[in-house]
Amino acid sequence: xxxxxxxxxxxxxxxxxxxxxxxxxxxxxxxxxxxxxxxxxxxxxxxxxxxxxxxxxxxxxxxxxxxxxxxxxxxxxxxxxxxxxxxxxxxxxxxxxxxxxxxxxxxxxxxxxxxxxxxxxxxxxxxxxxxxxxxxxxxxxxxxxx
Ligand SMILES: C[S@@+](CC[C@H](N)C(=O)[O-])C[C@H]1O[C@@H](n2cnc3c(N)ncnc32)[C@H](O)[C@@H]1O
Numbered sequence: 001x002x003x004x005x006x007x008x009x010x011x012x013x014x015x016x017x018x019x020x021x022x023x024x025x026x027x028x029x030x031x032x033x034x035x036x037x038x039x040x041x042x043x044x045x046x047x048x049x050x051x052x053x054x055x056x057x058x059x060x061x062x063x064x065x066x067x068x069x070x071x072x073x074x075x076x077x078x079x080x081x082x083x084x085x086x087x088x089x090x091x092x093x094x095x096x097x098x099x100x101x102x103x104x105x106x107x108x109x110x111x112x113x114x115x116x117x118x119x120x121x122x123x124x125x126x127x128x129x130x131x132x133x134x135x136x137x138x139x140x141x142x143x144x145x146x
Contacts, residue, residue: 009033009071009074010033010034010035011035011071012120015118016035016036016037018116018118018131019037019069019095019097019131020037022067022069022093022095022114022133023037023038023067023069023095024066024067024092024093025065025066025067025091025092026039026065026066026067027039027040027065027066027067027068027069028040028042028060028065028067028068028069028089029041029042029068029069029070030042030043030055030058030068030069030070030072030082030086031043031044031055031070031071031072031073031082032046032049032071033046033071034046034048035071037069038069040065042055042058055070055072055082055085055086056078056081056082056085057085058085058086058088058089060089061089062088062089063088063089063090063091064089064091065089065090065091066090066091066092066093067090067092067093067094067095068086068089068090068093068094068095069094069095070082070083070086070094070095070096070097071097072096072097072098074098074099074100076100079096079098079100079102080102080104083096083104087110090136091136092135092136093133093134093135093136094110094132094133094134095131095132095133096131096132096133096134097118097129097130097131097132098129098130098132099128099129099130104132109136109137110134110135110136110137111134111135111136111137112132112133112134113133113134113135114131114132114133115130115131115132115133116130116131116133117129117130117131118130118131
């Protein structure tokens with residue numbers, strides 16, 4: 001029997017094409033790792049990215065990028081901090097991928113427009129990721145979610 005191996009956080013081609021579907025306008029890929037989507041790729045540790053910076057302190061102005069794609073590190077507690085920063089910088093859309101079971105804040109002006117479950121190896125509990133696609137509702141001010 002032949003087997004193939006891939007680092008578990010690396011995307012399959014099918015996954016990448018699902019996420020690519022939601023890219024619109026200027027795009028920033030936060031926690032990009034070695035993936036290839038997005039006009040600008042940002043990561044704190046990977047050497048071959050456009051911007052080396054912390055996802056919790058992005059060097060971009062409020063609402064300056066149309067779409068932000070993010071596959072954050074799989075650590076509990078970090079994701080919501082990163083998402084807060086993405087909400088500051090994203091003008092229209094956030095594509096957020098996670099292994100963890102996140103409860104997003106209710107007061108958010110961000111509307112969930114799609115939720116995908118991505119399973120591997122038959123989709124047992126430890127091998128399932130979720131992709132949330134949020135869109136900013138019109139006429140919301142920055143103060144509404146801080
Ligand atoms: C789950 S992996 C993403 C992997 C990516 N989808 C790929 O195909 O290579 C998370 C990435 O976040 C990066 N990272 C971890 N902490 C970070 C931080 N505070 N700010 C920015 N990037 C961070 C890691 O270096 C890693 O590349």
